Amino acid sequence: MPMSYQISKAMLWSVEVDDKPGAVAEKLQVLADSGADLQFVTGRRVPDQPGRGVLLVYPIRGKKQEDAAMAAGFTTATEFTALRVEGTNKPGIGNRLTQAIAEAGINLHELSAIVTGKKFAAFIAFDTTTEIDKGIKAIRRAS
Numbered sequence: 617m618p619m620s621y622q623i624s625k626a627m628l629w630s631v632e633v634d635d636k637p638g639a640v641a642e643k644l645q646v647l648a649d650s651g652a653d654l655q656f657v658t659g660r661r662v663p664d665q666p667g668r669g670v671l672l673v674y675p676i677r678g679k680k681q682e683d684a685a686m687a688a689g690f691t692t693a694t695e696f697t698a699l700r701v702e703g704t705n706k707p708g709i710g711n712r713l714t715q716a717i718a719e720a721g722i723n724l725h726e727l728s729a730i731v732t733g734k735k736f737a738a739f740i741a742f743d744t745t746t747e748i749d750k751g752i753k754a755i756r757r758a759s
Contacts, residue, residue: 621759623752626656626700626739628693629676629685633669635661640671643688650684652676656700656739658728674700674739696725696741697748701755705736713738716758722747 633639640659647654656674672693676685701713710729717724722742729738742748 621701621703621755623755624700625748626674626698627676628656628672628674628696628698628739628741629690630670630672630693631685631688631690632662633659633671635667635669639669643671643690644673646684646688647673647676647681650681652681652684655737656728674698696743697745698726698739698741699748699751699755701738701740703736703759705731705734709736710738712758713740713755716754717751720750720754722751722754 631643633643644654644657652673652675654673654675657671659669659671662668662670673685673690676682676690703709714724714727717740724740725743726741727738729736740751742751
C-alpha cells in the first residue's frame with residue numbers, strides 16, 4: 617500500500633548559546649513573547665567549541681517574530697536547507713526515507729525525526745538547494 621507524505625521546505629533559524637543553565641530558555645522566551653508557535657526545536661553542544669551550543673527552531677513567521685528572533689541573535693540557517701516530512705508512522709519509515717535519499721545519491725546534512733501517536737514528522741537537512749529538490753523527488757518516489 618503506497619504511503620503518502622506531506623513534504624514542505626522548512627526555513628530553520630539558528631542561534632549560538634552559552635552552554636549553561638537557562639541559556640536556551642532565554643532564547644525561547646523571546647520567541648514565545650513574539651507569538652511564535654514553534655513546531656521544531658533542537659539544541660546541542662558544539663563539540664569543538666567548549667562552553668558553546670547551537671539551537672535550531674522552526675517556524676518563525678511574520679515581521680514581529682522575525683524581528684524578535686534577530687534581536688535574540690537568531691539568523692536563518694544558511695549552511696544547509698531543510699524539508700519537513702510528515703505522514704503516518706509505520707515500522708521502517710526512517711529507513712525507507714533515508715534509503716530513497718541515498719539511492720538518489722544525496723548525502724544528508726542532518727536528520728531529526730519523532731513519532732507522536734500514529735504520525736511521524738522528520739526534518740531532513742541537505743547541503744544545497746539542488747539536493748533538497750532531488751530529495752523531494754526521491755521521497756515522493758518512495759511514497
